[in-house]
Amino acid sequence: MELLTVENLSFSYPQAGGRALENVTCSVRRGEFVALCGATGSGKSTLLRLLKRELAPLGERSGRILIGGTPVEELPASASARTVGFVMQQPEQQLVTDRVWHELAFGLENLGLPQAVIARRVAETASYFGIEDWYEREVSGLSGGQKQLLALASVMVMQPEILLLDEPTSQLDPIAASDFIATLRRLNQDFSLTVLLSEHRLEEVIPLCDRMLVLEKGRLLESDAPRRVIPRLGDRPELLCAMPAAARLGAALGAQTCPLTVREGREWLGQWLGQLCRETSCEQPPQACGKEQSSPQGAGPAGPPALCFRDVWFRYERSLPDVLRGLSLTVAQGELFCILGGNGSGKTTALGVAAGLLRAYSGSIRVFGKRIREVRPGDGCVAALPQDVQTVFLRNTVREELEDAGVRPESLPFDLGGLYDRHPYDLSGGEQQLLGLAKVLAASPRLLLLDEPTKGLDADTKRGFIRILRELQASGMTVVVVTHDVDFAAQCADRCALFFRGAAVSVGAPADFFSENRFYTTAANRMTRGYFDRVVTVKDAIARCRGCRREGAPHEGN
Amino acid sequence: MYSLSECNPAVAAVCLLSAAGIAMFCMNPVILALSLAGAVCFFLVRNGAGGGKSHLFFCLLFAVLALVNPLVSHNGVTVLFVLNHRPVTLEALLYGMAAAAAVVSALYWFRSFSQLMTGDRLLYLFGRLSPRLALVLSMAFRFVPLFSRQAKKIRQAQRALGRLREGNIAETFRGNVRVFSILLTWALENGIVTADSMAARGYGVGRRTQFSVFRFRRGDAVLLALTLLFFGGACVSLACGALDMVYYPALVFPECTPLALAGYLCYGLLAFLPSLAQGWEVLRWSCLRSRI
Missing domain, CATH: 3.40.50.300 (P-loop containing nucleotide triphosphate hydrolases)
Structure with a gap:
């Protein structure tokens, strides 16, 4: 009815x-x-x-x-x-x-x-x-x-x-x-x-x-029904990218019935690889397909440090419990570093400490070798964009906002044209995020701290945002992102850290980081675990599957 | 009988306001002493030894108020000593102390009142007048802290951007004005969402009713009856002039008539009723708990 x-x-x-x-x-x-x-x-x-x-x-x-x-x-x-x-x-x-x-x-x-x-x-x-x-x-x-x-x-x-x-x-x-x-x-x-x-x-x-x-x-x-719709979206990447990981993999490889959950995705992938093995008369079980013998890349930072926490302790008030408990972490210059972790694990607090907004009661924090107390706000060293990006706007139009901050629109790695006469609050979430980013970049910081920049963004906008972060990184900026979004981190980070109870418990490149985690990992990794090693994004998974098909005999592949 | 923090908000309000009210309209030293003792006792019962700073403040306030009167008012016949060619009189000193006791005891009562009457309790009280007023109050209770939190967040965000300079006063002032102006915009913007949410849930569809989690139980009735009894007794005694005290030009204490004694008794009980109710509940609870 x-x-x-x-x-x-x-x-x-x-x-x-x-x-x-x-x-x-x-x-x-x-x-x-x-x-x-x-x-x-x-x-x-x-x-x-x-x-x-x-x-x-x-x-x-x-x-x-x-x-x-x-x-x-x-x-x-x-x-x-x-x-x-x-x-x-x-x-x-x-x-x-x-x-x-x-x-x-x-x-x-x-x-x-x-x-x-x-x-x-x-x-x-x-x-x-x-x-x-x-x-x-x-x-x-x-x-x-x-x-x-x-x-x-x-x-x-x-x-x-x-x-x-x-x-x-x-x-x-x-x-x-x-x-x-x-x-x-x-x-x-x-x-x-x-x-x-x-x-x-x-x-x-x-x-x-x-x-x-x-x-x-x-x-x-x-x-x-989703199973019928998703295969028809195959030629529309901007819509398809919002779909579940299993469905994207299925759609890319032309699945008959589209898998929707990780469980269905695993079953389907197993069948798909099994069939491939039969077709190419390969004796090895599909599980062995695509094993890669590369050793994990070094987990240590690559260059001179941009941001260095050493045994940092912090609490908001004298009588409250510690939020950071002996945090030690080093971010190298030019890195795109993602901090992951549950609520209350101290991610945002760590960012506040690094931005000089909060003062740790013990431990040392150095930004480009300088102690955090000697870093003055606005001297081009470090700038942070808070989670609630609306809080950075003070003016009534985007144009005033940019002029006020001293931003030269042509120097930005993205285009805000067409938005100049709108009120910042009237922009969409993604546009607000970009305007906020423009204001932060005005101080031309060498270290950029972002708190949950992908919150509320749709999948296509998120892809654009990742591109912008990459461009900033290419221009020599160090970017630290606090995020809940494991897919985002898997796609863009050079290294990731997992925060737990106020300390970084594991740090590594996304491929190692996520394939060593069992629960705290991407859907693509959970789906391909056992079939492929070190696959963390759907893009990787599709590439590996296609690689298997091209190579014919998967065990000879890599 | 329940303690004031457990009982119906209306009863608690009547009890505290009647105790404070009598002390505010009467300059009888005994009544004022009882009021001060009752108010301090209730505050201590509720807060324990904490709040040392506010006690210190109230003591200082009492001293200042009590001493200012004899220094500026030179009425009275009993001269204690002469200061700067001006007499300082006993009458003026006592009057000052009485006035100070009235003010400080009222402040203690209202301290306790504001601790007891949290937002939802005030809402219950004033919501009786109009469900619309109740809603406005409830929203106001929510919005004020919301704004101050948002203002703090905006200021922090500006600092993180390196935009808020805290150099000279003019720049700080200008920065704050700007934060305030964007806060207004933010409030309006959020107001739209809230208004939508209200409309979506049928606000303005018809006559509103008011729901509350407070009930009127037997213990509330007992407490209310006792309050009204003692208040009535004190009022009768006060209205008949049995408690009138004359300070100027010479001190005339009220006579110890039975009516005056009844008035003291009634007010004494009223002033200590909040503490007694609290004590009664503690006693009852420890008795009940021993059976668990």
């Missing part, structure tokens, strides 16, 4: 050139889990917002949207608020009140329900989502993942029939994001809740969803 029907929907924003949506027709059945994919600016948010009447943007609209057979405009106000739940991207800003319990009750208060009903619904929702332990806490003290879960719970407490989510995990770390997606799956399975979700991080969503809608420049490109 169709719960949601969209017929010939077109939409254009006032004073905008083209159409944001063009002739979109689709429908969603009750209980379906649908993923909405597409690059930034493809119209995902516009479509989702048009489905929720209260959030529909102003502009010119044609076509019809039916929810349960009724056009959205004709739903009564309270029914519209209740039936369609909407969860947004920003965990902090979409919460309204100061306490967890009040946030949960907020929607029900708006509907004017009596106290006893609110009490029961809030209680059962809180226990379902496991938020009893922090029920009376203040919202400001919650982690990002908890805030987003609370936002979901306070929508679910109103018992919606369809749940719309606009990039809900883009601001979360990977573990919180998986938890969130698992919760969505549980809601979908337990209550047959209809879910329509737009997302950049598709690795975990694609295997769950029944159907994916692919939008491109406002047009609906595909609407089908």
Whole structure:
């Protein structure tokens, strides 16, 4: 039964050139889990917002949207608020009140329900989502993942029939994001809740969803099960690069049924290699294929040090526990160095210490041989870009922002043209990141510190960002990146470090680093483990598979 | 009977405000001494030996307030000594001490009041007046710390970029003005998201109700009844003039009539009621815990 029907929907924003949506027709059945994919600016948010009447943007609209057979405009106000739940991207800003319990009750208060009903619904929702332990806490003290879960719970407490989510995990770390997606799956399975979700991080969503809608420049490109859609995206690298690693490998090698998860990817790869062996009448089992006898590259830094921590201890307040516990780490000049690790492992703190924002109480930190206390901000030695990139903007247009910082646009390794008259807050996440980068580069630092630069970026933008980092590195800059994104680190880093409880527990080149890790590694590595050595990116995996095929007999290969 | 931190916020507010209120409108030394003792006792019961700095501040404030009056006011008939050709009188000194006791005890009461009345409790109190006001308060409680955190983050980000120069005052001032102006933009920008989130959850659809986690239990009723009883007794005694004290030109202490004694008793009980409630709960809890 169709719960949601969209017929010939077109939409254009006032004073905008083209159409944001063009002739979109689709429908969603009750209980379906649908993923909405597409690059930034493809119209995902516009479509989702048009489905929720209260959030529909102003502009010119044609076509019809039916929810349960009724056009959205004709739903009564309270029914519209209740039936369609909407969860947004920003965990902090979409919460309204100061306490967890009040946030949960907020929607029900708006509907004017009596106290006893609110009490029961809030209680059962809180226990379902496991938020009893922090029920009376203040919202400001919650982690990002908890805030987003609370936002979901306070929508679910109103018992919606369809749940719309606009990039809900883009601001979360990977573990919180998986938890969130698992919760969505549980809601979908337990209550047959209809879910329509737009997302950049598709690795975990694609295997769950029944159907994916692919939008491109406002047009609906595909609407089908992921296994059928992904092979058809083969010639569109900008869309394909957002898909799960297994699916990308399968699509590149022309799999009949597209694998979606790491497990399916492994099975499929085993069969594929086995078949290759049979075709080339090779006696060796596929497991032996593509073994490489190269010794691990030296884990030590290559050049003179740019940044050197020696036995650094730090805590935020005298009475609080240590955050950095004897951190020792050396980053060589000209390196692109990635710091990985879980929440609270001290990654961001280490960056703050290196930037001179925080002062360690013990140990030594040297930047290009100079002690950190002698390094003055703005003398071209070290500059940092914080995680929340909005905090670096002070002006009303991009142009003023650049002039204020003294940036010469022609000296930048990327183009900000076309954005000059926009407000920094109106830019997309990727554009904001670039503007922030431009401001940092104005001080022409030799050491650049970046905190989670890929947070909330779509896969294609991320590829562009990696290119820019490489260019900066080629111009002689040392770059240290703190990130949760293992795929990003595998693709761009010269060396990676894993932080755990305030110290760097392992350091190495990505190929060694990730193939020695079992859990903390990329999907491509987990998938090819045992078949190939030292493969950490999908690109490597594809190259190795193709290499095997070309060589004919895989065991003679390398 | 529950301790004030456990009981219904309305009851706690009535209890503290009535104890502080009487002390603010009465210059009777006994009442003021009781108020000061009760307020300090309750503060100590709640905070233990901590808060040494605030005690020191209150002591200094008491001394200053008590000494300023005899230095500027020269009314009164009992001259203690002459300073700079001006008489310093006993009456003025006592009046100063009484006024200081009133101020300091009120400050202690309100200290405890602000500790007890966290955001959600105030919300419960004022939300009774209007669910809309309740929401505005709740949002305000959230936004103020949110802004100060964001301001701190912006300042740090500027420092990390090497952009915020902390040289002379003019530059620091200009930097702060700029941070403040972008903070306003940020607030509006975030306000849009919050407003969207509110609209999405049906804000403004109809008449709002108010949900709260506080209930009115039997122990609350007991505490409220006791508070009102003691407050009423003290008020009657006060209204009949049994507690009136005259400072100028000469000291006239109130007579020890039964009505005055009843007034002292009632106020004494009222001033120590918060501490007693706390003590009662500790006692009850240790008794209950022994059975676990």
